Amino acid sequence: MNSITAIAAAPSPLEMGRFADQNTPLVRDCWYVAGFSDEITRDILARRLLGVDVALYRTLAGEPVAVRNRCPHRSFPLAKGRLDGDVLVCGYHGMQFDPSGRCVNMPSMPIVPTNANVRAFPTAERGPLVWIWMGDPDHADESLIPDTSWLASPGWKSVRGSFHMKSDYVAMHENLLDQTHFPFLHPGTVGTPEFARSKLDVRQEGDVIVIYRSLKNAPPPGIYGVPMGLMERRVDRFSEARFVSPALHTAYASVTDNEDPSGKAEVYRFNITHLITPETQNSLHYWWFNSRDRRLDDEAADEFLRSASEQAYLEDVDALEWISETVNADAEPQFDLNFAPDKPGLLMRRSIFERAAAQQARAY
Amino acid sequence: MKGQLIDVAVAGIRQLTPRIREYVLAAVDGAPLPRPAPGAHVELHTVSPLSGPVVRHYSLVGGAGLEDDAPDRYRIAVQREDRQRGSAHIHDTFAVGTRLKVSRPRNNFPLDLRDSRSLLIAGGIGITPIYSMLRSLVRRKRPFELIYTGRAAEQMAYADDVARLAGASGRLHFSGETAARHLDIRELLLRQSDDTTVYVCGPAAMIDAVHAAAGDLGWQEGRVRSERFTAGPSPDDVPFEVELRRSGRTLGVGRDTSILDALTVAGIEALADCRRGECGLCPLPVLEGGERIDHRDSYLSEEERAAGDTLCICVSRLRGGTLVLDA
Structure with a gap:
């Protein structure tokens, strides 16, 4: 064997890899x-x-x-x-x-x-x-259950829903970390063109991937502006979204109204809780909550937030099911391209890959 | 049900006490072995040059200290019983590289994950399943108490590891060379909280004593869980013959073999599943010799045993002579 074939037979140490996809074994110890x-x-x-x-x-x-x-x-x-x-x-x-x-x-x-x-x-x-x-029951430490305390807090009001989806949980998490799709897949609800172009920051805290961005003096998105009666105002927006674990993605959004008649800036906070459990390698259960800390007794706001959220998530369900069907049915393989806005998703996919690789793949 | 056994090889041997050796068994193909839950055991299948095929049950130790064994490894501890040829055969012939087969893990002694408090009692070699339970309780930070009894520390396998892992919740009890200093089981049970579940593994007399003490104290059935390998061989076992009248064949059943295994080796496929006298699949009709049956199952009723016209061939034996079966 000459030295060229010897090099060709071994994987290149310079090859990028180690990103979870729909074929990666599910993370069980979670x-x-x-x-x-x-x-x-x-x-x-x-x-x-x-x-x-x-x-x-x-x-x-x-x-x-x-x-x-x-x-x-x-x-x-x-x-x-x-x-x-x-x-x-x-x-x-x-x-x-x-x-x-x-x-x-x-x-x-x-x-x-x-x-x-x-x-x-x-x-x-x-x-x-x-x-x-x-996973292994010996590792089922309840202190590892992620915080969702706002769902049971009297200072918050939540609306909720659930879906079943024929897609993998990696794609679902990537969708949630990807806000550049908002204006195109969800034009009537969460997406505004200004927001899609605003600067996005990413940081990694251990296994947690955090993205955040802020936008000053902009029109509010319909999903918050309509129920809170802010559509005619210019607001400051801040959002932070977290891949907390393979089971949970949380988003914290706030809208600051600097033109409130009281003369004081009013802050409206929204926590969105996305709970994802793989059903199989290629299907998942999905539960969501949209929680707010203002207008807790406003039933019209409940109804608006429920139906607007549901519409946005149905758009995600459609998109992810179309993608999954394409990926799994198309006979000609494709290696998807990655761009700057995909950084959070790639960090998440690397985190899931490493957790899956670390666990013992054993039958019971 | 052939083909369900897994090929393993001895990968490590360690003398734990003068009579107890630890064997680490590794999957021959290197693939992960099925994950055992605390309390689980495997059937170990080996061939003794003296007695032919031998099947023994051994609890899985599961690891060392808090660490799990590697996914392709099982760890067992075998106590040599001088007059029991199965364990002696293992001690005498197993070396690193020896090939054998094990079953998938079976669990007749599961640890309840919902227990609010557990009391673990181990006697002698009965420490093996208790050690795996201890590891699980410590990892899950559940309240427990552990008592490990033996004649003397140097005869007790894993005594240091168990004491270290159990910390202040564990205690070693030495009964002395003549085993005269008995553990006060009644006193031990009396000071348990009402929500304590007890797990006991050790000599049959100790298991019986714990069940009896719990009964005396009016404890609800099921609060004491035990693992007993009473179905296993006894030092008094003798060889005997089995005549299969309909087939016209007569087979020898050695001291180390069960009737079931002798039949299987002879190519007679009897029905059986649990191999511990519980499932009730294996009893065969007895035509002669019924009065000499040593019943060791828990399936047959007292009346059926007394009648002597059937037996569980996986565990029950004959006290010498010939057993005639309608088979």
């Missing part, structure tokens, strides 16, 4: 949202999370329980069974499992089999959300 709190009730809910079918319910004491939605005996989906107190009863042969997943009765057997246990997943409830840990 708290993800399993559902809105009020989705998890005494009626058993079946939901596929990170490729695993999970049955979700509440104990009589109100604690959320998550177990694998598959009887260890004949793979019957346990969510098709019923609850007897805190015990989940399989609908096929009546095998009974306590909230830890331990079999406590098998009616057709004279003894309780000690090996008939179903995997239980750690869960934790925070405000309107139930979180779940699909």
